[in-house]
Amino acid sequence: MFIQRSAVNRKYSGMQSIRAMKGLFIVNDFDRITLMNRRTLLSIGLVAAATTIPFLPRNSKTAHAMDDDIQLESNPKSVRPFTLTADDWKSRLSDEAFYVLREEGTERPFTSAHNDEKREGEYHCAGCDLALFEAGMKFDSGTGWPSFWQAIDGRVETKRDFKLILPRTEYHCARCGGHQGHIFKDGPKPTGLRYCNNGIALNFKPA
Ligand SMILES: [Zn+2]
Secondary structure (H helix, E strand, O other): OHHHHHOOOHHHOOOOEEEEEOOEEEEEOOOOOEOOOHHHHHHHHHHHHHHHHHHOOOOHHHHHHHOOOEEOOOOOOOOOOOOOOHHHHHHHOOHHHHHHHHHOOOOOOOOOHHHHOOOOEEEEEOOOOOEEEEHHHEEOOOOOOOEEOOOOOOOEEEEEEEEEOEEEEEEEEOOOOOEEEEEEOOOOOOOOOEEEEOHHHEEEEEO
């Protein structure tokens, strides 16, 4: 119990509980987040082995039930945000993905295989697997970044940033907060918007 409780992100009580097992995001319906990788599990486990008794939760049966796992959904009915520490993200993401998703970096253009992707399917957040775009929302902008004229409702959030001095609209995954790209107003109909996305921030899931 101590192992799992120690990895809880207490900022988000009331959120789904998330845990990584066998490289997958696992989630349960209860109120804690326990997103971990095996290394974290191992390192905490070593500490726990030495300190289990003093730190056992009072109601260990309840704690155990709270860690029952179901897979983190790509298309949940409602999005429940969560946060992880930078160290947690670093252990889960490649350096390049961390730079884009967690530090709002921008990948070099024409580097993503998603640019030429034409199949039906969905584009999921590379941080938490939430579906952000459908293939039918994609268009060829010629910019060198995967581009979409619309995001799936409720799956991305926006904020203004001033990294290029001029204000622009940044958008990110509504669940994990991972930076995706910027929205421009030179897209095609019907929205006239261009969601200019870093390819590395998305995983394509063919239909
Ligand atoms: Zn995400």
